[in-house]
Amino acid sequence: MTSEQIRRWKLALGDDDMDGLGERDQRLGHALSALYASETRGKRGGLGASSPKVSRWLGDIREFFPAPVVQIIQKDAFERLNLKALMLEPEFLATLEADVHLIADLISLRGAMPERTLETARMVIDKVVEELMQRLRAKTVEKLSGALNRSRRTRRPRHADIDWPRTIRANLRHYQERYNTVVPETLIGFARKTRTRADLDHVVLCVDQSGSMATSVVYASIFAAVMASLPVLSTKLICFDTAIVDLTEELADPVKVLFGVQLGGGTDINAALAYCETKIDRPGKTHLVLVTDLCEGGHAASMLARVAAFKQAGVNVIVLLALSDDGRPSYDVRNASAIAAMDCPVFACTPDQFPDMMACALTRQDIGQWASANGIDLVRGAS
Known part of the structure; x- marks a missing residue:
């Protein structure tokens, strides 16, 4: 029996026999066992009702399998692990706290939801978005309006x-x-500043919606909705994986924006930047905030060339490797260093830091100095 055949058998057996498998294969095996562990062996699915645990599991299966397979697995999870019943329990809904992991889970699973559950999911997302808006809106408006x-x-x-x-x-x-x-x-x-419409600052939020960026997408969407409500700014929200969806026209309704997001799939940053280029007509007044881990699945050299062209044209380019509560990103070091070498700030940001960061950007202050003053580690440029 070949080593590949042995590997496949170990993965098929799941938690019973994963000795000798690499770390990635063990994660793959655990992800499958959590859902498909045979009840005849006294095992049940191991995801439980923990939203963070479900988030990690969904992230794993999106990493290991292509989108069509992920959809099948998610549908199986919805049926086997009784997630539908969990989402329909009024007692459960009443105890929910504002949790971006929960929103990401619901967005990811919505394609497998029956209509009644989908309506309940909208109620849950609306509740969480309202709480997040209350938490984040006041500071954002204070920092950015009346610059x-x-x-x-x-x-x-x-x-x-x-x-x-x-x-x-x-x-x-x-x-x-x-x-x-x-x-x-x-x-x-x-x-x-007294501004005419033609003199507005333009903010383009270009957000990676691949599975690893789930919580960043949620926060970026909410901030985009807040900024779109400010008359001193012109705000666009563009989400991408290997496809591109322009959600600018939906920004008046953050819940509708989130239901327009398609979490999962690959990553084509180059194509997304090409689309952004068509939406920028005043480079010197534009702030491009690229939210991505820079794990480019398209043409990396072209992606870097586009960033350089934006910078040369006068666009204020900022790369956020994550927009999340922990602010601890996993990212492509080579691409991050290459962009940092173009004198573009590249770092991770928490939601509480984002309004200050944008205020700094809009007034063209040195974001590198701001980051250092706030204990944020900037990626260093390639030497």
């Missing part, structure tokens, strides 16, 4: 726009020794 034009000064600033260090220096002659304070007779502050 300050720091090249202009005014002596009649709003209270929130007062430049206190300059104001104090300008009023030192009015120092009151008795009260140990300066009386600011003259206020100096920042003048807010």
Whole structure:
């Protein structure tokens, strides 16, 4: 018997006999055993009701199998592991917390859901999105709306726009020794930008929707919806795997956006950037935020050339290797280093850091300095 035949038998036997298999094959075997372990051997599916565990399992099967096979396995999981009943239990729905892993699971499984369950899934996603919007919207609006034009000064600033260090220096002659304070007779502050529609900043969120980026897609979609509501910005959301879906017209409804996402499949960043190029008509006013692990399945050299062309044209290119709570990405080091060498910031970002990062980008501040000040590790350029 050949080594490949032995390998296949070990995978078929599952958890009973995986000695001698590599780490990847053992993960594959465990992923299959969690669903297909024979009840005649006293085993049942091992996914349980844990959303993070289901998320990891879904990520594994998307890694190991092509999309048509993944759809079959997901459908089997829905039937064998009683996930349908779990999603239909009112008591379960009442106890749900805001969890991007749960949203990712529901989006991934929706093709296998019967209509009644699909309606319940929409209710769950709507509940989670509402909680996430409440958590993330206020800070995002505060940071991004009414962006300050720091090249202009005014002596009649709003209270929130007062430049206190300059104001104090300008009023030192009015120092009151008795009260140990300066009386600011003259206020100096920042003048807010007055913008026409043609002068708006443009943000293009280009988001990798392959299976490994599931939680990043959820957060990016919500932030895109928030930014689209701000009159000071023009926002586009483009999601991709090997296909491209432009969700810009759906941004008024974050739940509809998420139901337009197709988690899974391969990754063609080059094709996605080519599409983005057709949507950018003011490069000097455009901020391209590419959310991806840079594991390019298309033509890597062409992808890097497009990033370089964007940078040369004046587009503010930012690469987020992950937009997730843990901020610990797994990514293609070679591509990341090549893009970092183009003087583009490449790093992972948590949702709580994203509004500050975008405010920094919109005011054309040094994102590298901002990242360092916030303890974020930037990818270094290839030497």
